[in-house]
Amino acid sequence: EIVLTQSPATLSLSPGERATLSCRASQSVNTYLAWYLQKPGQAPRLLIYDASNRATAVPARFSGSGSGTDFTLTISSLEPEDFAVYYCQQRKDWPLTFGGGTKVEIK
Amino acid sequence: QVQLQESGPGLVKPSETLSLTCSVSDGSITTHYWNWIRQPADKKLEWIGRIHASGTTDFNPSLHSRVTMSLGTSKFSLQLASVTAADTAVYYCARGTTFGAGNWFDPWGQGTLVIVSS
Numbered sequence: 001e002i003v004l005t006q007s008p009a010t011l012s013l014s015p016g017e018r019a020t021l022s023c024r025a026s027q028s029v030n031t032y033l034a035w036y037l038q039k040p041g042q043a044p045r046l047l048i049y050d051a052s053n054r055a056t057a058v059p060a061r062f063s064g065s066g067s068g069t070d071f072t073l074t075i076s077s078l079e080p081e082d083f084a085v086y087y088c089q090q091r092k093d094w095p096l097t098f099g100g101g102t103k104v105e106i107k
Numbered sequence: 108q109v110q111l112q113e114s115g116p117g118l119v120k121p122s123e124t125l126s127l128t129c130s131v132s133d134g135s136i137t138t139h140y141w142n143w144i145r146q147p148a149d150k151k152l153e154w155i156g157r158i159h160a161s162g163t164t165d166f167n168p169s170l171h172s173r174v175t176m177s178l179g180t181s182k183f184s185l186q187l188a189s190v191t192a193a194d195t196a197v198y199y200c201a202r203g204t205t206f207g208a209g210n211w212f213d214p215w216g217q218g219t220l221v222i223v224s225s
Binding site: 032034036042043044045046049050055087089091094095096097098099100101 | 152
């Protein structure tokens, strides 16, 4: 099973700041990695797929990069609605697995 | 925009079978993969398995021996047998995307908490 490790566990930032989230895979997943956002009390929402493709209606301030084992989600300028938990997920191998999440909180 | 809604008992006794249904608001039940994912408190999201409109299924090996999935009219279901306290979690249903071999999840249901306790 491919293990995804996200860091940091918590990121404390102010609105307008840049957020950089990391996801590391235990073995190469090529670019078969996605990012999801989950707000409190809501279902997760797909943000980025195949490492760098924004899903429908996702704002341009969200960008994804990386390949192999190291991936980054960048939020260029945090909006109030971006403070939430972010998860990564791989589809390179069965079973499909998720990272443990990074919480982006208001500083 | 399709909407998914989970339903089922919120409390299940140990050793019994957990049964959940996910209602799908549009007709896409016939064209996509349909997934179940769960999240125990303070733990990672865990993919349980999926069923395709054709009836084919794929399951997480860690749960394979206890999982059954089925497809109905505008709904799909999960059954998890012989539950223990370790199966206590929020259970989500989610549609597989039309890209990425159906292995990305969009959208998700709101989730339903299932507690396993006597």
